[in-house]
Amino acid sequence: MIESEREDAFYKQLEFGTGGMRGELGAGPNHMNIYTIRKVTAGLAKYIEENGTEAKKRGVVIAYDSRHGSAEFALEAAKTLGAHGIKSYVFQELRPMPELSFAVRYLRAYAGIMITASHNPSEYNGYKVYGEDGAQLPPAAADVIVTHMNEIENELLLEIKDERELLSQNLVSYIGENLDQVYLDYVKGLQLNKDVANLHIVYTPLHGTGQTLMPQALQNAGFQHITIVNEQKNPDPNFSTLSSPNPEEAQAFQLAIQYGKEKAADLLLATDPDADRLGVAVKNNSGEYVLLTGNQMGALLLHYMLSQKQEKGVLPDNSVIFKTIVTSELGRAIAEDYGVQTVDTLTGFKYIAEKIEEYKRKGTKTFQFGYEESYGYLIGDFVRDKDAVQAAMMIAEEAAYYKQQEMTLYDGLIELYETYGYYKESFTSFTLKGKDGAEQIDRIMNRFREHPPAGIGGAAVEKIEDYQSGKRINLSTTQQEMMDLPTSNVIKFRPQDGSWFAIRPSGTEPKMKFYFGVKQGEEDLSEERLREVEVSVMNVVKNSIS
Template identity: 40%
Template sequence: MNRSHTMKLFDKNALPPKQEALCFANENLAEWNARIPLTDAEKADIERLKTKEEYFIQRFLTLLPFGTAGLRGEMVPGCSAMNRATVALTTLAMAETVLEAGGGDKGIIVGFDSRLHSAEFARLAAEILAVKGIRVYLFDELRPTPELSFSIRRLGCQAGINITASHNPKKDNGYKVYWNDGAQLPPEQAKQVAAKAMSMDFWAGLEIAAKFDAAAQKNLHILDRSADEYYFDTLLSLRIIPDLPAGAKDISILYSPLHGAGYRIVPEILRRAGFTRVTSVPSQATPDGTFPTAAKPNPQFPEVFEPGITLAKETNASLIIATDPDADRSGLALQNADGSFVTLNGDQIGILLLDYIIKGRLLSQSMPEKPFVIISIVTSPLVDRICEQYTIPLYHVYTGFKYIGEKIREKEDFGGETCIFAYEESHGYLPGSYCRDKDGVAASLLIAEMAAFHSTQGMTCADAIDAIYAQYGYIGDFQDAIIIHAADPMIKAAIIMEKLHQNPPVEFDGVKVAHINDYLSSTRTCLTSGHVSPITLSSDNVISFELTDGCRITARPSGTEPLIKFYYSIPAKNQKAALVRRHAFKAALESMME
């Protein structure tokens, strides 16, 4: 337990007995109201919360969990939520971690997206860092997350902080943290930040913020739009075939930033690359943290494309690109031959881009001497087939760009190889190593270039994906996210995952399991022979089932949301046949989770 003034904080796995916990939580609530007076609406919300005692205890007796991806939570009062107090405390812990690493003079970059309170939280973090004597670079307005990662590397900073909850609903915000290579915070430093926050006076961050003065102001440096030029130049250098024939780029493109940070950057990079017919979807073009047209501002969901599809039918556009609020993810909707539109999933976009990058680099003679590709362990097996066709090394890592960043560092920084593409199925793409996080801006540029290239071949992107299936065989790649409803849904998700590890199913929908890849125990088991072999990846809470008919089902808990994600790769004659299998597998999994 951490006692700070009258605030009493506990590890979420070591809470006191319920009645004692309720007493402490009420005391913390009283102190909160004394320091940061609650509004009438907040008081009413907390009174409703008290009827769910476990939730009330969690809100006012524990800290929001801090991991390698930082923080993410609802913007409400409480110790386990996103607000000025928790942002300030976390920033103070981050400052101490950077100072201990000797990075105060190297500095920290702070950015933010369009979410409610993002700019306020970013300014608060910057001022705390400045008071602590750290050189701070603060973007003057919202920027894409990948530009922050890129800028850490360009300026040689020790770390970076971006206030964003990525594609979460409007009620949430987050605190993404990066280290000196531009990748997400390594586990060692993440543990340090979490431990320091837990040991500090809960209000210490806000008290440091109150000391911001003219002397601290000298440590604060504003990054204006001139800083974007370095990012633009780098992205333009990533083009695969920049000198496409005249007229190839005269394609009509609709773009939606989903009310987020890509609103200015993406149209500008497309314009500089020579695409003159780019139109932003008007109803989604303005930054707005309430996301009025997208309850879930995620390009993974087809419904966010509806305003664009309506406009496309009026303007004859055949391509719609969307990025999420911090512009690190990108999505794509294509027009079919019958005039209807279809949205592609993350794997389909990734496969299209990979196919184009390889073919384009070979055509332009720009393939590096030692190229490699990185995907997650739940990414489509079609990638394996494509890389095998071109004898390009392929590395598999866990889902999450922190693992991709680690692999790039291992193979490129120390191994002399060159990353030509990395992606994960959740719409995150990186065509190089100039930054160490997914980049929706770069992906948007290459999607447009890819479409222009295929047009010179008399094809559309829809034709191109069909050609890939014809060459390598159809595999349906799908996801289901099953939300956990419980007082502590993250703990409930952990219990369900433990059951899958300890008592794994031996068949799904009547089809037997051939192999089980248990990444928690780092073992691969053949159910026919009983042979057990090691998995070389480090231990993680993931389990994968390979069926006798070639299907693969993988389960992993989300690190930021109360749900378990299931990934299916289903070889089939076509999408319709694969969907039938997908629905059967989902029903079987839901039955197991009851």
């Protein structure tokens, strides 16, 4: 190991962020290995112990994806929990993340663990912690776990129990197919229209967990023409047919598009390794397959569900949808048209889950839909995280609905733009690894906070929303107001022409993330304005790190 690699491996321990803990596999506390797994699980165990004997009995559900070390890490977590007398329900084989969230709620467990690095490259793995509501832990609970982790002097000496001993003491139970059927029944219950048999679908699980549930979920809903991309059907921790198992990227659809052309498919679906994100490709007006963005997918799903529920007379007057602060404003415009309130949350689906639980507890609002621009959607709240299985069934149902009218999903999207305006969004990020990278990320955020740009692409900045201070500042009036959201290291700028951009460091990767959004009356004008905003912002970034 060269000196720079040694420093990167040992200069800090992996941290919890918006999606738990995630990092490259390897030695040292800054990498994913059995000792970091034991350490974070010991911190979780202490957290559970503090909540009493009943919490320990209710136990923890553990699931894992197809990555290197995932099955081993899942067992290490169970063995560490067992050393504290805490029961584990471990999935016998790999399963999608949404089923883990469902299982925590259905089994009334006190917590859940998902071993996954979502859509990251093959050298990564990760560890997500879920609370008793089936949602990722909120910051306050995660902070308690981190405190207990910091109290551990040497993770190499942590106690674990033998698997056979835990099985004999009923501190480990293996679960699987019985729970699958219950979850799939809940998914089927979301259907709005059942005349779907004529739709032709190509699906790829991208070597991940989706293959375990997705085909059955679609079949249960009545879809009869489903083709699986054979080369990407089986689990493969190297993701050998892909440069990255990310359904947001066009390369992930290369094989699916080949299959689509051969089968004359109406709809192409792809899920990431833990099957919480869904990518979709449809035919455009030229008959070529194009990928929908997460914002476009969210708008299509939202409009379809609200219009169908209103038509059937089952859309409650107190309906609400949730979206993140970096998600398109098109969803708000659609929801308003149907008399539905839109509530913004911070980035990270756990914040949407928090709002679902809050409104359900109060009984003041009825949840209809939650989504984020990064291909995450939730329809039925029996899961409390993004769920690609639910979303795939519903977008396929919508595609079948349009096909009956001799339209495609692409046609439906153009109708939305013509009705509500051409909302266009984009996203970019760059990776800054190691200690130097972390310092660069801090410099970029400080630059935008301390010397905010007065204008972007020719339009004066009107408002700045700093989610770390919680303040919204109107630059034209100098008025300040507090925002009703938790604090987070995010800054959002709103120029006078209705465009916006936001910047934030990733909570789980060494990345800076940039989000852009505009609205114009014509598509060409919208695309042009989007490029202006992007170039203007990135010039500021280049100057801040040069």
